[in-house]
Amino acid sequence: MNSCLITADRLWDGSGGPTLVRPLVRVSDTHIDAVERGMPQPATCTGERYDFPGCTILPGLIDTHVHLVFSALATNEAIIEQVTRETDAELFQRALANAEAALRAGITTVRDCGGKNAVVQAVRDAIRRRDVVGPDILACGMPITTTLGHCHWLGLVADSLEEVDAASLRMLAEDADFLKVMATGGNMTPTSDPMKAQYGSEALARIVEIGRAAGKHAAAHVLSRAALPEVVAAGYRTIEHCDWRVEEWRYEFDPDLARRMIDQEQYAGITVSGTTRRAFLEEIRLDTSGPIRRLDMRFECERRMMDFGVKYTLHTDAGVRLTPIERFDLGLRTAQIEHKLTPHEILQAATATAAKAISLNDRGVLQAGKRADLIVVEGDPLRDLTCLEKVKAVMKAGVWVKK
Ligand SMILES: [Zn+2]
Structure with a gap:
């Protein structure tokens, strides 16, 4: 020994x-x-x-939301073009390189919130077998989404309740560690709308139940209040992005909803991706798109949620634009500058709290x-x-x- x-x-x-x-x-x-x-x-x-x-x-640091098959290029279009064009063998190589880079940067566990086919599971298993070196990976396989919905180009489309059941069961059959749903549209997919819910409460609840029956947790992508109450009610373990936006230029924190998140031990995944790193990236300071013009409102609302006592992790969404996986440090420093968190609070969110959020009680x-x-x-x-x-x-x- x-x-x-x-x-x-x-x-x-x-x-x-x-x-x-x-x-x-x-x-x-x-x-x-x-x-x-x-x-x-x-x-x-x-x-x-x-x-x-x-x-x-x-x-060891824990990043609870990454995309190992994404390449962190400067535009969403370029990332999507690459991911949809490349073969599984090519995607495997990128995911592996990203995994290795994460580990060298001190990230010993990552949770992958959306890959293509079963590429991320293959990388996870190669690391487990010790064929290659990398962090521990929790994989959702592909995220469940609607026709032309957020990340539909990753390939797991489900519209009806029957299709949602089938998609959830398929991911479990493909050895996913947890289930991920796109509960609203996302900024990365122009055919989707972040202000609109993609699923009703019944479908959202089914995913959680199917996961739970297999002993796995579920994560929901939420970019507006359009789906947040339903996602909280359904019992998602982690609420990715956990965005409280109600209108184009208005955020509204809801204490009753936050109270319920605390009571149900749900975790908000606060995103400190490249688009939040205006303190470090000139491209972001010059960018006038909505998500960046809304940053002050967003950070203020997130700070209220933290002060209220909602448990949170800080994740990078690594692989999305301008977010190389090995720069978790820049995301964490962003939380210090923008959310005014202390280093102690930041490190806690990226270690002990992160481990609890993704139910890995042996670490953190x-x-x-x-x-x-x-x-x-x-x-x-x-x-x-x-x-x-x-x-x-x-x-x-x-x-x-x-x-
Ligand atoms: Zn993501």
Whole structure:
């Protein structure tokens, strides 16, 4: 059995407590044996020892919404053209390259919210078999959508209740880890309308039930209030984007709906994709399209939801325009600038809360018994989030993948 000791100047364990000074992490095989403070001298040390002076140890990052087959090109049209043209073999190569890049950037788990055919499951399985190196992947396969609806070009169209049942069962048969529905239209698909619901409450509820019967959670894409009440009522575990827009230029937070989300332990997935990164990207500052002109309203409404107590994760939607998977750090820094979250709150959303949201209870915090998914960054990210740009070492399930 492999075992090792890791030391650094600081450790932030994701549990909500303060940073530990001069910690020592004992890893045994795939799991954490102990996290100790004050760097005690190990009585018996059979394994190797790794010291990271000047560094901080954190739980591996978790991005709860990515698209491994997307290429993060500058326009939606170019991304869609590529995804619809390419063969599964080509898409597999891109997804694999994205997965590898994510892991090198310290993202040890990703949840893929929409691929083509069963490409993402194939990448997931290749990583599980250890044929290739990458993060743990949860895959929904293809998202369920309507004729010409959001992401219909990924190929899983279902309009009637019977078709919705069949699509859900097909994804389970194709070994999806969870089910994803496009409950409203999306900005990326011009034939769809973000202000309109794509499904009624019955269809939305069926997807959750079919998933639940198979022991899997469900995620819903929601870009306006047109579908939010129905999605909350149906019991979706995560509400992707969780957008409260009621009219073209009006957002309206609803405390009753938010209360219900809290009571039902539902998670809002706050999107910090390229289009939110105006602090970093000139292209976005110059862009006058609706989603970007609405950013202030959107951020303000999201901040209200956070203050109200709704649980949230911060995800990148990686692969969509201007959102390379390895720049999770820019998304997280956007949340600091735009939502005024503290580094502690941001890291919590991207580790412990993210793990809970996607029902992976073996990770997200650095404690005895949890999986040894950890990263080492130079400096102190609790003081300065830019530390996340340079991840020095990454361990996944007790194995160094970058060191
Ligand atoms: Zn997405």
